[in-house]
Amino acid sequence: xxxxxxxxxxxxxxxxxxxxxxxxxxxxxxxxxxxxxxxxxxxxxxxxxxxxxxxxxxxxxxxxxxxxxxxxxxxxxxxxxxxxxxxxxxxxxxxxxxxxxxxxxxxxxxxxxxxxxxxxxxxxxxxxxxxxxxxxxxxxxxxxxxxxxxxxxxxxxxxxxxxxxxxxxxxxxxxxxxxxxxxxxxxxxxxxxxxxxxxxxxxxxxxxxxxxxxxxxxxxxxxxxxxxxxxxxxxx
Amino acid sequence: xxxxxxxxxxxxxxxxxxxxxxxxxxxxxxxxxxxxxxxxxxxxxxxxxxxxxxxxxxxxxxxxxxxxxxxxxxxxxxxxxxxxxxxxxxxxxxxxxxxxxxxxxxxxxxxxxxxxxxxxxxxxxxxxxxxxxxxxxxxxxxxxxxxxxxxxxxxxxxxxxxxxxxxxxxxxxxxxxxxxxxxxxxxxxxxxxxxxxxxxxxxxxxxxxxxxxxxxxxxxxxxxxxxxxxx
Numbered sequence: 001x002x003x004x005x006x007x008x009x010x011x012x013x014x015x016x017x018x019x020x021x022x023x024x025x026x027x028x029x030x031x032x033x034x035x036x037x038x039x040x041x042x043x044x045x046x047x048x049x050x051x052x053x054x055x056x057x058x059x060x061x062x063x064x065x066x067x068x069x070x071x072x073x074x075x076x077x078x079x080x081x082x083x084x085x086x087x088x089x090x091x092x093x094x095x096x097x098x099x100x101x102x103x104x105x106x107x108x109x110x111x112x113x114x115x116x117x118x119x120x121x122x123x124x125x126x127x128x129x130x131x132x133x134x135x136x137x138x139x140x141x142x143x144x145x146x147x148x149x150x151x152x153x154x155x156x157x158x159x160x161x162x163x164x165x166x167x168x169x170x171x172x173x174x175x176x177x178x179x180x181x182x183x184x185x186x187x188x189x190x191x192x193x194x195x196x197x198x199x200x201x202x203x204x205x206x207x208x209x210x211x212x213x214x215x216x217x218x219x220x221x222x223x224x225x226x227x228x229x230x231x232x233x234x235x236x
Numbered sequence: 237x238x239x240x241x242x243x244x245x246x247x248x249x250x251x252x253x254x255x256x257x258x259x260x261x262x263x264x265x266x267x268x269x270x271x272x273x274x275x276x277x278x279x280x281x282x283x284x285x286x287x288x289x290x291x292x293x294x295x296x297x298x299x300x301x302x303x304x305x306x307x308x309x310x311x312x313x314x315x316x317x318x319x320x321x322x323x324x325x326x327x328x329x330x331x332x333x334x335x336x337x338x339x340x341x342x343x344x345x346x347x348x349x350x351x352x353x354x355x356x357x358x359x360x361x362x363x364x365x366x367x368x369x370x371x372x373x374x375x376x377x378x379x380x381x382x383x384x385x386x387x388x389x390x391x392x393x394x395x396x397x398x399x400x401x402x403x404x405x406x407x408x409x410x411x412x413x414x415x416x417x418x419x420x421x422x423x424x425x426x427x428x429x430x431x432x433x434x435x436x437x438x439x440x441x442x443x444x445x446x447x448x449x450x451x452x453x454x455x456x457x458x459x460x461x462x463x464x465x466x467x
Contacts, residue, residue, distance in 0.1 A: 054367075054368065055367070056364055056367060056368070075370060076370050078368075079368060079369070080364075080368040082364065082365070082368075086361055086362060086364070086365040088362070088379065088383055089383040089384075089465070089466040090382075090383065098371075098379065099369050099371075127464045127465045127466060128465075129465035129466075130464070130465045143369070144368075144369075147369065147370070
């Protein structure tokens with residue numbers, strides 16, 4: 001089924017907070033399904049861009065269109081996984097059931113399957129906030145996926161997680177993408193970006209400096225900023 | 237020492253007068269607490285998660301009301317309920333209902349202000365996630381109240397502690413009438429002034445025990461919540 005939130009068109013997005021201009025006229029068009037990885041140095045504006053796309057931050061200027069919808073109209077078709085997952089003060093199972101109360105009444109097995117998909121079935125009745133960091137992030141991803149989003153946004157969702165959790169999250173994200181969900185993933189990890197990305201969006205100093213298919217970005221980056229970033233030079 | 241021994245004798249022998257006073261105290265405080273919680277929890281939650289002009293001023297007023305002098309509240313309720321007052325026709329002065337009204341006015345701001353603080357902190361934490369999951373309106377409010385259940389329980393217990401120990405307001409609007417509006421605190425004040433230290437000490441011991449029980453409950457609830465990461 002075609003993704004109704006594509007293409008994503010971001011036009012002249014600007015955001016200033018206090019004295020700092022954080023987004024400087026971002027222009028971006030994402031037409032293809034699959035996984036887009038946003039890369040760039042700290043403070044480049046990656047997370048803000050994602051938050052604007054999700055509607056968590058309102059830009060000072062510019063427009064965002066997702067297919068034929070605005071950000072507000074697409075709100076229920078999107079899900080976001082944050083770097084630090086915020087779980088409710090309930091059990092792992094209750095955290096998932098809360099998001100989809102109707103499904104919990106009619107098809108409770110779906111929720112158990114979601115827990116199983118992130119290997120947390122044996123933790124179903126434990127307080128969610130007592131899970132390890134990796135387990136919490138897997139639960140947050142399962143919660144996001146239960147809403148069946150057409151657009152899944154991940155803001156450094158695997159940063160500082162154990163390798164097993166990273167692999168599990170990457171596998172789920174790839175499977176979700178294969179099912180038609182558009183995935184936009186912020187990552188600093190070049191190896192991860194090479195594993196996941198269909199395209200790379202490189203953000204620098206509040207602008208989209210480069211948008212290329214992943215193989216081209218990693219083999220022949222066009223901009224000096226991207227070259228320096230891939231070479232491990234600090235760009236802040 | 238003799239007075240203390242006799243006081244324990246009254247408690248152990250289940251003295252009818254003493255337990256009548258105890259029962260009225262608990263009944264008045266629990267009813268006042270139920271009404272205050274019904275008003276204070278939604279009010280505190282609303283102030284915590286809504287945005288409207290003057291919200292900060294409302295929070296300031298609410299926090300200030302926490303420290304209202306009980307005798308002033310008693311005086312206000314007295315003026316309202318006295319024969320010449322606007323609600324004098326209700327005939328509530330010197331009844332347990334008047335004491336409940338005074339206690340509600342005293343403890344509602346406490347419960348609402350503490351609830352506001354708890355829910356505001358939770359709202360800061362959950363806001364982005366709830367937005368992302370499409371949780372809004374009454375579902376969000378219900379979730380906040382459920383997830384803050386342990387912290388809110390301690391707020392309610394704090395309100396009960398204040399209500400059961402209250403003397404200034406209830407003595408003005410209740411009148412400390414024997415077998416009608418005499419509660420533990422007003423009875424202690426009266427019996428002490430009469431020199432009847434046995435009954436005063438007996439009541440004082442029970443009041444102290446109640447205070448200890450409430451505080452023990454508060455600590456237990458906090459520890460349970462912290463242990464299970466529900467705090």
